[in-house]
Amino acid sequence: MRGNRWYSSSLSKVTGRLLLEVAVKKTHTGEQNRNSAHSHEAPASAHGAQMAKYFTMNQPPNVALDSVVSVVRPQLAITRLIARSGIPERTASIPSEKAYVVSVHLNHANSGEWELWTDGKYTKTGAWPVGGVAMCDLESNTSIRNPGPIDWVHFHVPRATLDSLTDDAETTRIKRLHCVYGTPDPTVYHLTQLILPCLSRPEMFSQLFMDSFTMMICSHLVGRYGRIRETIPQFKGGLASWQKRRVEELFQEHLDGELKLATLAEECRLSVSHFARSFRRSFGTSAHRYLILHRIEIAKVLLSETNSSLVEIAAQTGFSDQAALTRTFANVVGATPGKWRREHSRRRIFVEISKRQSLQPRQ
Secondary structure: OHHHHHHHHHHHHOOOOOEEEEEEEOOOOOOOOHHHHHOOOOOOOOOHHHHHHHHHOOOOOOOOEEEEEEEEOOOOEEEEEEEOOOEOOOOOOOOOOOEEEEEEEOOOEOOOOOEEEEOOEEEEOOOEOOOEEEEEEOOOOEEEEEOOOEEEEEEEEEHHHHHHHHHHOOOOOOOOEOOOOOEEOHHHHHHHHHHHHHHHOHHHOOHHHHHHHHHHHHHHHHHHHEOOOOOOOOOOOOOOHHHHHHHHHHHHHOOOOOOOHHHHHHHOOOOHHHHHHHHHHHHOOOHHHHHHHHHHHHHHHHHHHOOOOHHHHHHHOOOOOHHHHHHHHHHHHOOOHHHHHHHHHHHHHHHHHHHHHHHOOOO
């Protein structure tokens, strides 16, 4: 399927390492504008430091972005921009590309101050509440102006990502994403809150998590904002026995989570979306969640059966450090590894004493 070819080809060429771009302080005005798109070199995509450049290009010298952080992957790039002084002048146009920018406000945008130009058409938007979203088609000529404080997150979504998702689901490709500017979307807002720690500490999140996150948010965007909506067929079957065995082997070999959904799907000879649905049907949870639970079960065995330190157990179960093990263990089990080990050690001693007493001959 197209989706499988896209994931396999693109992800195999990219190391999958998350690229952290941090740009703080001023981005000075420049003379570049949309005419640069006619040069022989393709313009950089609208995310990270490049997006910050587009927003500050036409601004007065005293206007600066206070913070720009981003995580960039081929299928989805995420950028957070903070500008306490706002964007007082109309921004430069963003060079055309086959992608969308889905924007989520983390602060309330002043009503009546937000102005938008799309292909020369002027719009003055209403209130943009916290959690409000907007869809910008980068094939159109779009610029904005907002003199009030800004704290927002932009998801750069290539059309190829959405096309592969719908192809895998065997449904019609969408023509465009569309919504009224400032539309409240609790789903996108909560997913954004979930991913925020990744922007400053990308090493906290595995490739498998990022693959799953991309599928979640893009599936929601297609389902809610896609111009053509079609029911995605339900896949009734799960993985075959040999596929389940192979998946379990791969998880055991890659406890650190550096395993891509595309790799799992390829090993099972399925597209990524088909594999994700089949896996959930067979195991009752997502691949990312299953791996976490599997690592915790191994940690329990090591805690109860060995004298290994928490640092050693963290390394053996694929966690980056003892703190990561403790945090995840407590979230899943409801107790820290140390507390769980002490409780189960007392139980083991009690059981052993009971067994010895039962084996003693009665007088």
